Amino acid sequence: MADWKIPQEPRYTHYFLEDQMQENLDRGRKPQAFDTPFRYSDSGKCARAMAYSSMGYEGEPFDGPSTLVTGIGTYVHELVQDAIGRRHPDAQFEIASQVIVSSGHTDGLIPSDDLGLVQYELKTMGGTAFKKSIGFTNKGMSPNPQGPRYTAVLQAALNAQANNCDTIIIGHISLEAISRQAAARMGLSEWQRVIAEWVIPKQVWEPLADQEIARQLGILDDLNAGYLPIPIAIDDEGGEVNLDPSNSRYWQCQYCSYKTQCEADGGGRVPKEEGK
Secondary structure, eight states: OOGGGSOOOOSSTTHHHHHHHHHHHHHOSOOOSSSOSEEGGGTTSOHHHHHHHHTTOOOOOOOHHHHHHHHHHHHHHHHHHHHHHHHOTTOBOSOEEEETTEEEEOSEEEEETTTEEEEEEEEEEOHHHHHHHHTEETTEEOSSOOOSOHHHHHHHHHHHHHTTOSEEEEEEEESSOOOHHHHHHHTOOTGGGTEEEEEEEHHHHHHHHHHHHHHHHHHHHHHHTTEEOOOEEEOTTSOEEEOOTTOTTOHHHHTOTTHHHHHHHOSSSEEGGGGO
């Protein structure tokens, strides 16, 4: 193979990410919708990480790849919101709300004739995660797709409860399209190669919102008692998973901005002073 075909460390192409990373540092921590201990986007996340955030810990800044993914997601969100607004003039976007100990902004509140007031939640992702969510496999479409991440459902549920919604719709946009050949074999439409939506009725999402609020109140109880909570998160089946930042098997820890601090504080329920 010719030497020039061997990829090199970037010389120019990464400049825009360096600039975005510096801009993020200059802006500092993203302001919350209201002065609450937690954000809707914390839903289902590790209790220890949520505690650190509530205590004002800055954590480690996003690296380059995370900055790229987040920036693309923000850009796509704005495109989608603009397009929905043109077709549904009564829709509202980025409305701030709160529910007990959590607050945030909605991707969209869209009145509808058949589903009532819709809480719209949008997620962008890579091709592998998208295929998993819709049940796409090399052998065919699975009858039991994963659907949206459980944390996304919880986030949308808190938003829906705060805004007195009737229905949740979660949209997925893949940044990598399923090939035309594979889509034809699986019977997927043009849009289904890159986009999926799930409609979640109130009888499904409302109990989940209540459970997550109770969990967040428990985290706050630990903090008020002077303790850092056990590093426990909610998995994609809705169950609890005990995390360990020193163990690489837990992807949540590998992407957590508080990983170093958590390792220093140790596992279990520890006195909050150890986190200083």
